[in-house]
């Protein structure tokens with residue numbers, strides 16, 4: 001009997017320091033959820049990380065901690081592959097090839113490049129510019145059907161689709177054209193201090209973001225300080241960016257609809273609402289933090305895991321790369 005093949009998922013995250021509630025609700029929570037229904041491949045994008053200067057010891061530490069943190073969140077190595085990008089050289093190899101099938105104009109339109117080159121004006125390196133080609137390589141190497149991401153990565157995913165279609169058109173079908181999976185709520189968790197800006201770990205104001213490893217006290221304090229408005233009514237509406245953001249966070253965690261949340265807090269002030277959102281976040285993160293502490297204490301186990309997973313990823317990636325090289329015309 002023929003078995004139905006599961007569709008494949010690929011996604012990655014940069015191991016550049018603490019993960020935020022935005023990373024978690026926008027992407028990582030989905031990584032875990034999708035494992036039962038799909039064949040999932042996840043990785044730490046440490047090659048992407050050096051588009052911004054990294055201190056070597058810190059990069060090593062951040063990468064190991066990120067590996068432990070994703071396992072703590074529930075990435076299950078019995079079900080999924082979870083590796084470190086720099087340990088699978090096919091990513092760099094395909095990225096170069098895809099550079100030559102991507103237009104300067106396309107890369108110039110990437111909003112993240114424009115934002116980051118403003119923020120790091122002293123280091124606008126070529127990697128920052130061609131970063132979407134590496135991301136396309138990450139996805140296309142695994143013939144991924146779906147890519148779980150937050151809204152800020154949608155434009156990069158669209159470029160990966162364009163590059164895949166272009167290559168398939170020039171030669172013959174080679175790459176699966178991937179589709180994004182973007183959550184309804186949580187796709188764009190905003191800063192608690194400026195809810196018109198996305199929540200980001202590089203925010204200079206630490207009160208703007210909640211880190212996944214923040215203690216309960218810190219989470220409650222940051223929540224209480226979150227910017228709202230002068231209306232004092234919990235409802236989802238245009239112009240209420242701060243409240244909308246907190247409602248989005250609460251909805252993501254409790255799976256309640258906006259209407260249910262409005263009903264729950266009818267007649268109550270923002271104080272009660274912020275306490276409830278803070279407590280929901282604390283309880284959501286508590287088991288992850290506990291598991292993280294166990295895992296990070298066992299470096300030998302973590303090393304064994306990432307060492308075992310790189311060749312599993314490579315087995316898939318090398319098949320695609322070899323197909324691509326043959327089509328381009330390289331002697332094999």
Ligand code: TYM
Pocket residue numbers: 010011012013014015022023024025026027028045048134135138139147148149150151152153156186187188189190198199200
């Ligand atoms: P990165 O490391 O910046 O973020 C990882 C994931 O978290 C999501 N995210 C958010 N979601 C909601 N609200 C926020 N405030 C928020 N901040 C971040 C991001 O959308 C992302 O899904 N280029 C990618 C990493 C990458 C990748 C890939 C992703 C490299 N190769 C291949 C998918 C497939 C990045 O920098 O994400």
